[in-house]
Amino acid sequence: MVDTFKPISISTSALKTSRRHRRETWWQVTFPLLIGLVGVLILSVVISSVSSVDVSRLAKMAVIWLLIPALVLSVIFFVILVGLIYVLVRLIAIIPHYSYRVQYQFARVGSKSEQICNFVSEPIIRIRSFRAGLRVLRKRER
Numbered sequence: 001m002v003d004t005f006k007p008i009s010i011s012t013s014a015l016k017t018s019r020r021h022r023r024e025t026w027w028q029v030t031f032p033l034l035i036g037l038v039g040v041l042i043l044s045v046v047i048s049s050v051s052s053v054d055v056s057r058l059a060k061m062a063v064i065w066l067l068i069p070a071l072v073l074s075v076i077f078f079v080i081l082v083g084l085i086y087v088l089v090r091l092i093a094i095i096p097h098y099s100y101r102v103q104y105q106f107a108r109v110g111s112k113s114e115q116i117c118n119f120v121s122e123p124i125i126r127i128r129s130f131r132a133g134l135r136v137l138r139k140r141e142r
Contacts, residue, residue, distance in 0.1 A: 048055060 047058065
């Protein structure tokens with residue numbers, strides 16, 4: 001079997017568009033990110049080299065700023081949990097009444113279905129018991 005490989009021809013406009021996209025990505029994403037990173041590094045070096053700034057105070061403030069989102073999420077989850085507990089307590093108070101009503105209805109359905117089954121099967125059982133009685137009488141006569 002001959003493998004016929006035909007290279008895909010890419011138009012020059014597609015190549016120009018790709019080059020322009022890469023260039024824009026560099027200037028719009030990568031370059032500002034590097035500038036920000038260099039700025040943070042320079043700022044941290046300047047702050048740590050100045051003796052008038054208390055580094056432990058800045059560290060404590062940084063920890064506070066790092067903990068604030070976790071605390072906010074914890075409060076949100078706590079409120080959700082309290083709401084679910086409240087709903088469950090209300091349901092536990094309501095459920096016994098309705099479950100009794102459902103159980104009563106199922107008992108009625110069960111009783112009625114038992115009556116219907118007995119009514120339907122009674123003629124069959126009478127006929128079979130009559131046959132069994134006849135068989136016993138025949139065996140006694142022999």
